Amino acid sequence: EPExxxxxxxxxxxxxxxxxxxxxxxxxxxxxxxxxxxLGQKVEFLxxxxxxxxxxxxxxxxxxxxxERPDGSNFTLKIRSTKLEDSAMYFCASGGTFSGxxxxxxxxxxxxxxx
Amino acid sequence: SQELEQSPQSLxxxxxxxxxxxxTSSKTLYGLYWxxxxxxxxxxxxxxxxxxxxxxxxxxxxxxLDEKKQQSSLHITASQPSHAGIYxxxxxxxxxxxxxxxxxxxxxxx
Numbered sequence: 562e563p564e565x566x567x568x569x570x571x572x573x574x575x576x577x578x579x580x581x582x583x584x585x586x587x588x589x590x591x592x593x594x595x596x597x598x599x600l601g602q603k604v605e606f607l608x609x610x611x612x613x614x615x616x617x618x619x620x621x622x623x624x625x626x627x628x629e630r631p632d633g634s635n636f637t638l639k640i641r642s643t644k645l646e647d648s649a650m651y652f653c654a655s656g657g658t659f660s661g662x663x664x665x666x667x668x669x670x671x672x673x674x675x676x
Numbered sequence: 677s678q679e680l681e682q683s684p685q686s687l688x689x690x691x692x693x694x695x696x697x698x699x700t701s702s703k704t705l706y707g708l709y710w711x712x713x714x715x716x717x718x719x720x721x722x723x724x725x726x727x728x729x730x731x732x733x734x735x736x737x738x739x740x741l742d743e744k745k746q747q748s749s750l751h752i753t754a755s756q757p758s759h760a761g762i763y764x765x766x767x768x769x770x771x772x773x774x775x776x777x778x779x780x781x782x783x784x785x786x
Contacts, residue, residue: 565718592772603778604719604764609771617773652718656772663772664709667718 563587567653567668575676577642582671584636586655592663593636594654595628597621598670604652610636643675680767680777688783689755697750697780699765707768708748710739713779714761722750722763752782760784 566585574580586593595607608628609616615628625641636655640647650672654665679702689695699708707726711719723732725741725748732739736753752759762779769775 594774596776604713604776606773606775609773611772616771617769650716654719654774656774663707663768663774664721664724665719665766665774666721667711669718670716 563666565653565655565666565668567651567671569671570669571672571674573674573676574643576645580640580643580647580673582638582640582651582653582673584638584653584655584668585634586636586653587657587666588634590655590657590666592616592656593628593630594656594665595638596652596654596667597649598652599649607638607651640673643673645675648673648675680765680775682763682765682777682780684780685778686781686783688785691756691784691786692754695752695755695782697763697782699748699750699777701746701767703746705741705745705748705767706770708739708741708745709766709768709774710748710750711764711766711776712761713764719764755782755784757784757786 568583593610598604608618608622627639650670652670653668656663656665681700710722723739728743728745730741738751741748764776764779766774766776
């Protein structure tokens with residue numbers, strides 16, 4: 562069964578450093594997403610991406626965040642200058658269409674720890 | 677913006693018992709999705725409901741969407757330890773954006 566792959570599974574970084582989280586979505590999906598889950602809290606929408614551009618973004622997705630689909634397969638989330646409060650699990654998801662619906666397939670997540 | 681409220685926040689049941697989780701939207705839903713998250717893992721798709729009054733079942737899990745398409749329930753019959761996890765309802769916001777409720781943490785005691 563097709564799956565969404567995320568790397569790294571866990572990254573520890575110093576505050577102020579740049580971090581890139583990588584995702585390989587399902588190949589024939591058209592919509593790509595990043596979500597964040599701070600430990601013990603809800604899954605929060607960050608950004609959606611369609612047709613090589615941002616479709617929607619939340620208030621969390623400020624100027625320190627950016628997304629790219631550099632080569633038609635990878636989908637990356639960059640955090641330019643990490644803060645302590647960026648520590649969270651980051652989930653990538655991709656969506657296809659199925660009978661008009663958008664069922665998302667999630668990756669296993671990348672745990673980011675900012676020290 | 678559309679808000680999804682889930683209740684209860686957490687639930688502890690004895691193995692074999694039935695349970696219901698609710699999800700209420702502030703607006704009419706284009707589509708309502710149920711996902712399950714095992715602790716520290718990604719979300720797994722369970723079921724999707726689109727039509728008012730729709731009901732779907734998979735094994736011992738049944739999900740319903742009310743006629744007004746603002747409320748959904750997830751019912752588990754004869755719960756097992758394997759049902760433990762966090763259940764999240766998600767709503768298609770239009771434009772293929774998916775937002776989630778805060779989740780219901782289910783514990784099943786053997």
